[in-house]
Amino acid sequence: MPLHTDASPLPLDAQGILELAARSMFQLFSTMSQGMFLVDLSGRIVWVNEGYRRFLPDLGVHSVHDFVGRMVEEVIPNTQMRQVLETGQPVLVDLLTNKAGTFVVSRIPLHGDDGRVIGAIGIVLFDHPETTLQPLIAKFAQLQRELDDARRELAAQRSRLPVAGPGVRRAKHTFASFVGASPAATEVKRQARRAAQSQSPVLLLGETGTGKELLAHAIHAASTRSQGPFVSVNIAAVPDTLLEAEFFGVAPGAYTGASVRGREGKFKLADGGTLFLDEIGDMPSNLQAKLLRALQEGEIEPLGSNQLVPFDVRVVAATSRDLAALVRDGLFREDLFYRLHVLPIRVPPLRERRADIPALVEALADDLALRNGIAPPELLPDALALLGAQAWRGNIRELRNVLEQAAMRSETLTVDAEQLRQVLRESGVEPAAPTPDAGGASTGDDGAALLRPLAVQVAELERRAIAAALSLHGGNKLATARHLGISRATLYERMGQPLANTDK
Ligand SMILES: Nc1ncnc2c1ncn2[C@@H]1O[C@H](COP(=O)(O)OP(=O)(O)OP(=O)(O)O)[C@@H](O)[C@H]1O
Numbered sequence: 421m422p423l424h425t426d427a428s429p430l431p432l433d434a435q436g437i438l439e440l441a442a443r444s445m446f447q448l449f450s451t452m453s454q455g456m457f458l459v460d461l462s463g464r465i466v467w468v469n470e471g472y473r474r475f476l477p478d479l480g481v482h483s484v485h486d487f488v489g490r491m492v493e494e495v496i497p498n499t500q501m502r503q504v505l506e507t508g509q510p511v512l513v514d515l516l517t518n519k520a521g522t523f524v525v526s527r528i529p530l531h532g533d534d535g536r537v538i539g540a541i542g543i544v545l546f547d548h549p550e551t552t553l554q555p556l557i558a559k560f561a562q563l564q565r566e567l568d569d570a571r572r573e574l575a576a577q578r579s580r581l582p583v584a585g586p587g588v589r590r591a592k593h594t595f596a597s598f599v600g601a602s603p604a605a606t607e608v609k610r611q612a613r614r615a616a617q618s619q620s621p622v623l624l625l626g627e628t629g630t631g632k633e634l635l636a637h638a639i640h641a642a643s644t645r646s647q648g649p650f651v652s653v654n655i656a657a658v659p660d661t662l663l664e665a666e667f668f669g670v671a672p673g674a675y676t677g678a679s680v681r682g683r684e685g686k687f688k689l690a691d692g693g694t695l696f697l698d699e700i701g702d703m704p705s706n707l708q709a710k711l712l713r714a715l716q717e718g719e720i721e722p723l724g725s726n727q728l729v730p731f732d733v734r735v736v737a738a739t740s741r742d743l744a745a746l747v748r749d750g751l752f753r754e755d756l757f758y759r760l761h762v763l764p765i766r767v768p769p770l771r772e773r774r775a776d777i778p779a780l781v782e783a784l785a786d787d788l789a790l791r792n793g794i795a796p797p798e799l800l801p802d803a804l805a806l807l808g809a810q811a812w813r814g815n816i817r818e819l820r821n822v823l824e825q826a827a828m829r830s831e832t833l834t835v836d837a838e839q840l841r842q843v844l845r846e847s848g849v850e851p852a853a854p855t856p857d858a859g860g861a862s863t864g865d866d867g868a869a870l871l872r873p874l875a876v877q878v879a880e881l882e883r884r885a886i887a888a889a890l891s892l893h894g895g896n897k898l899a900t901a902r903h904l905g906i907s908r909a910t911l912y913e914r915m916g917q918p919l920a921n922t923d924k
Pocket residue numbers: 597598599600626627628629630631632633634635698738739740780783816817820
């Protein structure tokens with residue numbers, strides 16, 4: 421292709437092309453950047469473009485005449501232009517913070533014909549990077565957090581301190597972290613607080629993302645074992661073949677390839693503290709028997725050892741599966757079920773406590789802001805109403821994810837209903853239409869509902885209580901009646917069924 425045509429008159433010589441390229445790039449930077457200025461070899465400002473002038477008031481300079489002719493350090497605090505003049509090395513991207521704000525800047529030396537530095541050019545690529553570069557900064561903040569976590573875990577493994585090995589920590593949450601003041605949330609916290617006072621096993625039952633793990637931490641933190649370790653095992657996440665070693669540990673040199681020092685299992689690591697067994701419904705059946713024996717005897721037998729090791733652990737188990745149904749189907753041992761089912765707590769799904777949504781949104785937004793180094797996203801009223809109407813099958817975890825994605829996409833840090841709809845659709849959920857009280861302003865228990873005849877309201881409450889207790893106990897009527905503090909006969913009567921003697 422010819423370089424020199426009438427339509428595109430490119431110079432033919434290399435020098436000409438270079439000069440043209442330099443001029444074009446200079447113009448590009450001048451228009452695309454937020455501002456530019458030039459200093460001579462002594463560091464004196466000799467030129468400033470139109471864009472840069474708007475920073476002058478924040479730098480405390482009243483006119484361009486007070487800027488041009490001054491030494492760069494006098495008017496731009498923290499500038500690194502002098503280093504560029506002295507070393508001749510460009511700084512392509514840097515953050516500069518001074519009284520005018522934080523800026524992403526470039527500094528490029530200017531060379532004379534003989535190759536020597538004769539000055540430098542300063543370019544403000546972005547101002548307010550905390551908003552313009554938000555996705556980048558958020559990503560960086562997240563990577564930094566992950567790096568910090570990994571470093572902490574590594575340091576603790578090295579020093580073999582049980583408090584910070586993977587899954588071994590002091591409790592991260594207390595009851596104050598469990599946000600919610602609706603009747604359902606208050607009741608679950610009441611039950612969990614009572615459970616914290618006891619040494620018996622606790623079984624947390626509830627859909628995914630309802631806060632079972634958070635409650636397990638809180639129970640530990642409020643128990644007499646709070647100074648001991650909190651150790652968790654997510655049974656669904658560990659391959660079946662590794663679970664036994666994970667639970668009970670491995671004796672030194674137990675098998676070819678086993679470490680000479682052996683490995684402590686989670687039971688031993690949790691000694692004196694709480695062992696949280698998450699997704700207990702996924703426990704393989706051969707291990708169920710071993711877990712039952714360990715719980716009954718208070719002793720474990722590490723793999724490859726024939727010695728029994730005592731442990732002192734309080735077990736909190738959790739599952740999102742219907743454990744009673746698993747027992748009925750022969751997939752979960754009944755004796756283990758009863759061993760764990762001493763203090764069952766049903767953790768309600770979010771749709772049963774919609775009144776908590778505004779408070780949860782506020783707490784989650786603050787937490788997101790803290791973790792990502794941003795201002796908390798602010799939800800407009802239509803956005804809150806939309807959130808209040810969703811089914812939330814993934815419960816609070818899903819709410820958190822939706823908020824996080826919406827906040828990351830919003831350029832203004834306010835989130836409206838349309839942005840949320842988009843996020844919901846992209847995660848495969850068809851958004852439900854907002855309902856008038858969906859923002860949680862009303863709990864649904866007040867207003868017109870409270871003015872209905874008392875008998876109607878009492879009957880409705882009774883129906884809901886029985887349904888909830890039946891579901892918690894997998895349809896077991898005896899356990900349901902006990903839970904509700906009524907006789908089995910009363911339960912049948914309220915359910916409108918004849919008393920069945922064969923029923924448990
Ligand atoms: N009441 C609450 N207040 C504030 N945050 C909550 C609450 N409940 C849950 N969360 C947050 O929601 C997320 C999911 O909670 P958590 O992991 O405890 O749920 P889970 O029931 O154990 O879920 P899974 O069954 O999937 O393990 C976490 O980020 C947790 O901090």
